[in-house]
Amino acid sequence: MxxxxxxxxxxxxxxxxxxxxxxxxxxxKNQGIPDHEFQGKPIIGIxxxxxxxxxxxxxxxxxxxxxxxxxxxxxxxxxxxxxxxxGESNLxxxxxxxxxxxxxxxxxxxxxxxxxxxxxxxxxxxxxPALLMGAASxxxxxxxxxxxxxxxxxxxxxxxxxxxxVWQLSxxxxxxxxxxxxxxxxxxxxxxxxxxCNTMGTASTMACMAESLGxxxxxxxxxxxxxxxxxxxxxxxxxxxxxxxxxDLILSKVLTREAFENAIRTNAAIGGSTNAVVxxxxxxxxxxxxxxxxxxxxxxxxxxTIVDLQPSGRFxxxxxxxxGGLPAVLRRLGEAERLPHKDALTVNGQTLWENxxxxxxxxxxxxxxxxxxxxxxxxxxxxxxxxAPRGAxxxxxxxxxxxxxxxxxxxxxxxFDHYKARINDPDLDVDADSILVMRNCxxxxxxxxxxxxxxxxxAKLLEQGVTDMVRISDARxxxxxxxxxxxxxxxxxxxxxxxxxxxxxxxxxxxxxxxRLHLDISDAELEVRLxxxxxxxxxxxxxxxxxxxxxxxxxxxxxxxxxxxDFLVGKRGAxxxxxxx
Ligand code: FES
Ligand code: MG
Numbered sequence: 001m002x003x004x005x006x007x008x009x010x011x012x013x014x015x016x017x018x019x020x021x022x023x024x025x026x027x028x029k030n031q032g033i034p035d036h037e038f039q040g041k042p043i044i045g046i047x048x049x050x051x052x053x054x055x056x057x058x059x060x061x062x063x064x065x066x067x068x069x070x071x072x073x074x075x076x077x078x079x080x081x082x083x084x085x086x087g088e089s090n091l092x093x094x095x096x097x098x099x100x101x102x103x104x105x106x107x108x109x110x111x112x113x114x115x116x117x118x119x120x121x122x123x124x125x126x127x128x129p130a131l132l133m134g135a136a137s138x139x140x141x142x143x144x145x146x147x148x149x150x151x152x153x154x155x156x157x158x159x160x161x162x163x164x165x166v167w168q169l170s171x172x173x174x175x176x177x178x179x180x181x182x183x184x185x186x187x188x189x190x191x192x193x194x195x196x197c198n199t200m201g202t203a204s205t206m207a208c209m210a211e212s213l214g215x216x217x218x219x220x221x222x223x224x225x226x227x228x229x230x231x232x233x234x235x236x237x238x239x240x241x242x243x244x245x246x247x248d249l250i251l252s253k254v255l256t257r258e259a260f261e262n263a264i265r266t267n268a269a270i271g272g273s274t275n276a277v278v279x280x281x282x283x284x285x286x287x288x289x290x291x292x293x294x295x296x297x298x299x300x301x302x303x304x305t306i307v308d309l310q311p312s313g314r315f316x317x318x319x320x321x322x323x324g325g326l327p328a329v330l331r332r333l334g335e336a337e338r339l340p341h342k343d344a345l346t347v348n349g350q351t352l353w354e355n356x357x358x359x360x361x362x363x364x365x366x367x368x369x370x371x372x373x374x375x376x377x378x379x380x381x382x383x384x385x386x387x388a389p390r391g392a393x394x395x396x397x398x399x400x401x402x403x404x405x406x407x408x409x410x411x412x413x414x415x416f417d418h419y420k421a422r423i424n425d426p427d428l429d430v431d432a433d434s435i436l437v438m439r440n441c442x443x444x445x446x447x448x449x450x451x452x453x454x455x456x457x458x459a460k461l462l463e464q465g466v467t468d469m470v471r472i473s474d475a476r477x478x479x480x481x482x483x484x485x486x487x488x489x490x491x492x493x494x495x496x497x498x499x500x501x502x503x504x505x506x507x508x509x510x511x512x513x514x515x516r517l518h519l520d521i522s523d524a525e526l527e528v529r530l531x532x533x534x535x536x537x538x539x540x541x542x543x544x545x546x547x548x549x550x551x552x553x554x555x556x557x558x559x560x561x562x563x564x565x566d567f568l569v570g571k572r573g574a575x576x577x578x579x580x581x
Contacts, residue, residue, distance in 0.1 A: 005246055009140075010043040012576045013114035020579050024114065038077040042245040044238070045115035046071075046080040047106060047135075049127040054087025056124035056203065057147055059194040059225060066231040067119050067145060070238020076116075076245070078238065081109055083134075086126045088203075095126040096476065097448025099133075099282075100556070100565050101548060102126070106134025111574055116140065116245045119237060123147030123196045123225075125479070128206035129279035132215065133564070135251060136286035138574040141244035142251040143347045144216040145237045146207040148225035149317035150195035155186045161310040162197035163480025165190055167454065175462040195225025198317040200309040201479035205272035206279060211326050212266035213259045214346030215251070218355045222321035240348055247349065252571070255287045258341035261299050262352060265340055268303035268379035269329050271312040271397040273479025274487055277380055278449075281562030285569045293391040293560050296380045297515065299340065304373030305397045306332060308366055311482040312397035313374045315366050323366035327359035336370050383486060385517040386526060387472070387498050387508065390490040390560045392517055398482035400468040404512040406484075408435040408470060410502050415440040416452050416475075424459045432461060435470045435508045439499040442474035442492025443556040443563045447549055453477040453487040470510055472517070474499055474559070486510065486517060488559035495558060501529035 008015070013024040028038065046067050050060035064080050071078040084102040086095040110118055117140050120131040128146070135142045153160035169186055172178045196203035207221035217237055223230045260280060267276050277296060284291040307329060309315050333339040334353055342353035361367055368374060374397065381394040381404075396404065411430045413419035419438050422428060430436075436455050443449045453475035457466060471485045474492035491497035498519065502508070507520035519526065544550070555565040 006248065008040070008042060008245070009116045009574065009576060010114040011040070014039055020581065023581065042076040042116040042242050043114050044071045044076045044078045044241050045110060045113065045118040046078055046121060047109070047118055047131055048080055048082050048121045049085040049123070049131065050082065050121070051085035051087060053090050054085040054124050054127070055089060055191070056087065056196040057085060057121070057127060060121050060123070060147055063121055063145065063147060063231070063234050066234035067121070067238040070235040071242055074239040074242035076242035079115065081113070083109060083131070086124070086130060088125045093446060094448040094450040095124070096450070096563070097552065099126040099130045100552070100568060102130035103133035103568065106131050107137045107572070110135060110138045110140060111572075112577055117241050118142050119241055120144045121147065122210070123203060125202040125206065125275065128203070128210060129283060132210070132283045133286045136255060136283055137568070137570070137572050139250050139252050139287070139571055140574050141241060141249050142215065143237050143241045143244065144210040144220065145234050146210065146216065146220050148195050148223050148227070148230045149198040149204055150191060151193040151224055151226060152198060152316045152318050153190040153192065155189035159316060160186060160190055161199040161316050161480070162190060163201050163478055164199045164311040164482070167481050171456060171462055174456065174459045193226050197480055199311055199480045200271055200273070200307065201311070202273040202275040204317055205267065205270065205276050205479050208266060208270050208272060208326050209263045209276055209280060212263045212330065212352070214254045214344055214352055217348055218327050219325050222317055222325035224318055224321060244347065249347065249349065252287055254345055254347060255283070255289065256344065257289050258344045260284055260289055260291055261295070261340045262344055264296055264299045265303055265333065265338065266326070266330065268300040269305060269333055270307040271305040271309065271374065271378060274380060274393050274395050275476055275479055277393055278476070278488065278559055278563050282564040285562055285564055286571060288571055293382050297382045300379030301377070301381065303338060303378050304370055305375040305378030306368045306370060306373045308368055308374045311480055319363065319366045323363035324359060324361040327356040328361040328367050330356040331359040331361065332367065332370060338370070381512045381515065383510070383512070383515055383517040386523070387502070387517045387519040388489045389498065390558060392472070392486050392489040394484070394486050394512060396512060399484040403468060403470050403484040405510065406435070406470050407507060407509045408433045410435050410437045410504060410506045410508050412502050412504050413438040416446070416450070419455055423456065426460060428458060429504070430458055430461065432466045432469060435472060435510070437499065437502050437508070438471070438473040438475065439493035439502070440474070442489070442494055443558065444553050445474060445492050445494030447552060449474070449476050449559065449563060451476050451478040451481070454481040454483050454485050472508070490558045490560040492558065496530065496533070498526060498530065500533045501526055
């Protein structure tokens, strides 16, 4: 126990025979821990986002128990600690608003406490990036354990997918195709087990990102939450993190530029959420990897989407796991020489390719061959133009091919309330070729950039059988949603972006292949219109309220920069702070 290759960080708390060592040890002992149980052993923090208000992570105390068993078996000592749990389903105005807050909590809790390494228990959408961001700023040995997806939803004898079915059924109610009673009946069937959304929404996407980045053991992304193998994986992760201490396998050795390129390619292959664009940028910013929006075009575009999961396709996460899970996808990419960096290191000490090269694949319909993909043009489409000088995103696999090159007249909503008040007005001048434009829903404008970008279509058009229209906003959209939806327009209207200048009836051109988003007015006219606005005025008024909201509005970066706080970007390390007494 004392012949470790390098001194333990935790020894700076527990290792000295003096007043300070006495204090640190003595209070730990009030939990009934004998001296030999933690003295000289790697102390493994288990960073837990358990909360009954984050239903997707509500099974995490059990998950933590299995991690602890693994840590103990490998000769470490586990200490579980709670951090802010930003649950997607309950938190208002959006869990994104508190992603950075949670990351600060994580970073300071890791740095200020006696731990040599950390296990991140993540699940619901924002918990994965928040914990990775905080951990990256510290850079200790780190391993991700995800809570796993829910079982398939069941309703009226059919499988239904988290989130996706809500969008589908609510449009069917509006179009008069189903009753409100039928709609409400789907509630309990959709969420019938512990776990995260079972579609390829943001939670599943970020779980796949964590695995393709190399920060988790293979299969972490897809094992269902209630499958006993999920708990085996938690146990094995607990064992592995202890070895990572001795190997000094810190997070920055895994989270390299190469790892992010692998993740971007993986996102294309799985048909992952647009939210990954924002979160990967924020994580990369913390660890010091330079990632640009255009990397998504360079690395991701042209990669076929081969995972046939909702919302882009048919199946759910259960089938994905049974078909072979992410290792099977990575193997397929690698065999076609489409995995950019096979030699990227992962947390188990092997390369990504070593982990997946023999991965079995059991179902060609769920994980399709590259020459028979769900969509040829997977990846995230990055758009630029006078309407999005710093970029915007669209997910081709969720869009209608015939709308990806489109010219239409704008119908403009000043904010989400304006949209709700106006969208079903029978006199609204809108048809299937119109482009719905909504502003003031970005990071500053909405406080957190809510997932309202997939604006529901006008009821009168739904009744006519219209199923998709081009929509443009500075908002995000749920990874479970679909449609020809342009998101993350940067800069946002509330930061002086040109969305603020669009008027009803303006012509807008979208051309995904050319990566172009253009407002058809002259530069001079655009300038005049923008000069008439003072977008910062509203922010200033809100910011004077104080509290976290003020901090948020004053420091949040735009979507193309990952919506981190300006003062949080970068790595501050895990140097042990001075004593508390
Ligand atoms: Fe938590 Fe979807 S709401 S994962
Ligand atoms: Mg979501």
